[in-house]
Amino acid sequence: MRPHEQNPPSFGQEVERCNDNKLLQLYEAALSGSLPTLTMLIRNDPQILHRASLSSRPETPLHISALSGHLDFTKDLLTRKPELASRLDSFKCSPLHLASAEGHTEIVKALLGANKEVCLVADEEGRIPLHLAAMRGKVEVIQELVDAQHDSIRQKLNGSTVLHLCVQFNQLEALKQLVTLVDENQLLDYTDHGGNTILHLAVMLRQLETITFLVSVPEIKAKINVLNRMGLSALDLLNHYPRDSKSLEIGEILIKAGSRSTPIQSQLVPVAVGREIQVETVNSRSFTSGLKGKTKSVYQKCKSYFKHRSDWVEEMQGTLMLVATLTATISFQVATNPPGGVWQQDYTNTTAGMFNCSKDYGKCVAGTAVLAYVFPGNYLVLTIVAIISFIASLSVVLLAISGLPLKNKLCTWLMTIAMIIAITFVLLTLVGAIVVVTPDHIFSTIAEALDVTEIIWIALVGIVAVFATIRLLFWLFRLLTKLKHFLRKMLSRPLRNQAPIC
Incomplete structure (x- = not known):
């Protein structure tokens, strides 16, 4: 079967394609500011600017030329088709909006000469060209726009005048310029x-x-x-x-x-x-x-900053017990179910292959940890950190249920330190487990990640520990000060009550 032959394009399609190519050249010329290209295109097709106005493109060549700052190109377009000055793009911006925002003063003058009423046209966000010039601090453009339409100063954007916009966007020079253009007696009437x-x-x-x-x-x-x-x-x-x-x-x-x-x-x-x-x-x-008040002393400021909330432990008592129980469970799980599992039956050197089962009983005893025979040093460290984490977690639970006065700063400090130890040794337990189960070919990469994790954790723990210790020291200092005053009072009392000697 012969393939389907496509029909050649019609004359109308060829014309439309040619016109599209010309429009593309026109927009490229506007972007580069090529005045000879514009002249050539208009000489070959006098209606090209009219078609550009009727095309589906949101911007006209004048929008692109004004935004790019091509003065001669802009003037030529305005001479040939001045109504382009009032055309709006998809954001309802005129060429004057774009030139004002970019500070192209001479182009602004040319656009105002074509149609100064555009000064009062707002874009889709409610901004007139003067608003954009004020936001960008374009002083010369502000002068031209106000000279063309003095009433534009009173146009508001979301309730704010152009003077407020200068302050809001910290454009002091633009503000100074506008102050000279406003009636002096009405400056504070702009609200x-x-x-x-x-x-x-x-x-x-x-x-x-x-x-x-x-x-x-x-x-x-x-x-x-x-x-x-x-x-x-x-x-x-x-x-x-x-x-x-x-x-x-x-x-x-x-x-x-x-x-x-x-x-x-x-x-x-x-x-x-x-x-x-x-x-x-x-x-x-x-x-x-x-302004007249006295500055607080360094001690008073530090005391206020490190002020202890006496009720936070009681508020968090349930949460602390939950976290402590969780860390204790993790530590218990590592001790009773170590990485690598346990021997399922007794093995000797002959039946265990590469493992050394000649230690202790002369065999690998069923129910004991496989890891203890393979990496005995690592297994010993892993077990010790798991035990420490387990004891610290149980200490937190014990303090929480002991009935001790949790509002006491010393009890709070002890619970904080115990919780830090528990969480830290849980992390060390994780690190130890990862070390013993990671194969050699990726161990170096894992080790780098663990080193970074340990550094970050040490920094965080150090900050928390220092903060808790400083609060405890402040409490001890206040306690010793009170004790000192009490002892001085007790020692001075007999002297006052002693009878005079005749």
Whole structure:
């Protein structure tokens, strides 16, 4: 049977393929900024820009050219087809959005000359070109966009003005530029959805340079105590942050500028988290009084950090007993069912092959461990660590059920050390079992992994042991201090009660 012969492509298909190739060349020319290629394509096909506008591609050649920063190519496209300036891509971005985000000032000027109304067009996320320029800190582009459409300054993104975006994205130079373009008397009228001014937001984000600049603006300084919708000034917001050196420095700047705290006991305070503003309930604390407070001594800070929770052992008593029982079971299992099993019957050197059964009884006794005859040293170590793990686990269980005062720091320390020993020797039991059952051809690889595991475990155990020991030492120090005061009081009492000698 003859194979089916395919029909040659029709004339319409050939034309469509040719047009697709031309469009591909047009987009490649836009990406590279090749003006001669654009001229040649339009000379050969004057309708190519119209077909590009009607094609299924989301971006036009002007989008690609504006994004890539090809000025001459962009100007030529705008001259031939100016309506491309208002076309939106799949993200509802115009060429002006892309050029503004990338900071191509001259291309922005050319696009604004074609259609300045695009300044107020928002993309699918609600951002106008000015928002993108402010987020990227493109100062020159900001000037051009505001000159073209001054009302774009008042356009909000998710409740935030372009001034707030400069603070949020830490673009100080862009903020300085916008401050000069806004009516000075209306600077603090620009608020977000929570009524926060740009000074409120700068304090929430703890931007020291931005705050220093803002309080240097006379109009902002004159209204520095303006309140947001929750009745908080900028200094009120700072009161609810950790009092580190940065917060102290910001507080001094605000106080010198004339800021004052609002006397409120508790309130809802917005807290900046990354790029989001969340709201949480906190208690009001006076920042100014914190500046005058005395710094705690090193001992008091360490004492607070290593403060012992007296009830955690009782809360975890059931869990500790469960873990201790589990580790005891593992150790017991290794002792009674060692790796390699036990002899099922008595063997001699003749019947046992390569194994040495001449020790002890002159034979390999049924029920004894095979490993004890093959690797007696390794078997002895494995058994010892299993016994230690078993005893330590039972010690934890015994302490938990003994009725001893578990809130006592010494009992807590003993239980912690016993648990560390139990878990550590369970790990050593595992290591010993792996060593004796691993064949020689992969033992080196396993040994490297075990070495890394042991180092990590030693580091973790060291941290826990040091932490528990330091807490015990703090408790002993306090106990000895109390005992010292008690003995001094007892020794001084007879002297006070002694009758005078005549």
